[in-house]
Amino acid sequence: MYRITLLPGDGIGPDITKATKTVLAATGVPIEWEEHIAGEVAIPEYGTPLPEPVLESIRRNKIALKGPLTTPVGGGFRSINVALRKEFDLYANVRPARTYKGIVSRYDNIDLVMIRENTEDLYAGVEHMVGEDAAESIKIITRKGSERICRFAFEYAVKNNRRKVTAVHKANIMKCTDGLFLSVAREVARDYPQIEFEDKIVDNMCMQLVQKPELYDVMVAPNLYGDIVSDLCAGLVGGLGVVPGANIGDNLAIFEPVHGSAPKYAGQDIANPTALLLSAVMMLRYLGETEAADKVENALAAVIREGKTVTPDLGGRAKGSEMASAIVDKMLKM
C-alpha cells in the first residue's frame, strides 16, 4: 500500500483532483491518500497557506500529489510552491511536453523535457529596494546546484532512452553565474559520452524551439530560464491544461500540474484534468508502477484522440468528471 499526501489546492484544484482520483482508483494500484488542505483554502482554518500538518505529512510519506495553489501577485504571502520546493530541497523540476493527437497545436510530433533547477537563481528571492526608486535582485548559482541538476538531466536521459541534452544559459552576458552553470554542464557531460551534448543561449533557444522543436530532446536550465522556456514548450503542445510536472529531490518528490488555479473555472467541473492526471502518471512511474502508468496514459491519449468526451478547452463539452469516466471505460477495455 502506498501512502501518498494529496493536496487538492485552490480554484479548479478540487475538481481535477477528484477526476484524477477516480482514474487512479481504476488502476488497482493500492494507494491510501492522506488528504490535506493547503493554499488560500487553508488560511481561514490555520491562518497560513502552508499548515504544519501538510509539511509533516509530506515529510512522513516522502511523496505527494498536488493541485494548483493560488499565489497573490506582488504583495501577500510568498509562493507556497516555491516554499515547498525549498523546504524539501526538491532541486529538479521535470516538465515534459509532448503532443497528443486530438489536441490542436501548431506541431504534431513534439516530445521535449525541460529539467529546470528548482532551488537557486533569481528565484532564491533575495531582493530588496534600494531607496524608493530602484530595486535589486541577486542571482545565485552554485557549483553544487548546477552539478546536481546537470547530473539529474543526464541520468534522466539515460534512463528514458533519450539521445541529447541541451544546456540553456545566457553565459555570454552573465559570465560568472551562467558561465559557472555552463562550465559545470560541460564537465558533467563528459561522464555521459553516449548522450549528445550541446548548449544554447536562451534567446536563441526560444527561437529554435518555435522554428524547429523536433531538433531538441532533454533540456537543462537554471531556474528562471527553465520556468519560461518550459511554458513556451507547453504552448507548443496545446497549452497549460495538458502539461504535467514533478519536483524531485534525493528521496522525496511532489507531482503537480504546471498550470495554476484558474479561479474563473472553480467549482464548475469544467477544468481539464489532463495535466494533473499526467502528473499522477509521472508519479506512478516514479513508484515503479510502469504498467499502470502506461495504461492511464494510453487511455487518456485515446479519449483525447477521439475528442468525444473532452473538456471545453479541448473543444469538447464534457465535464472533467465525465472525461475521467471515459478514461476509466477505456482502461477497462484495454
Ligand code: NAI
Ligand atoms: P492559470 O494556469 O491558473 O490559468 C491561466 C488560464 O489557463 C486559465 O484562465 C485557463 O484559461 C487556462 N487553464 C489553466 N489550467 C486549465 C485547466 N486545467 N483546464 C482548462 N483551462 C485551464 O494561471 P494564472 O491565471 O496566471 O494563475 C491563477 C493562480 O494560480 C494565481 O494565483 C497563480 O499564482 C497560481 N498558480 C499556481 C501554480 C501552482 O500551484 N503550481 C502555477 C501557476 C499559477
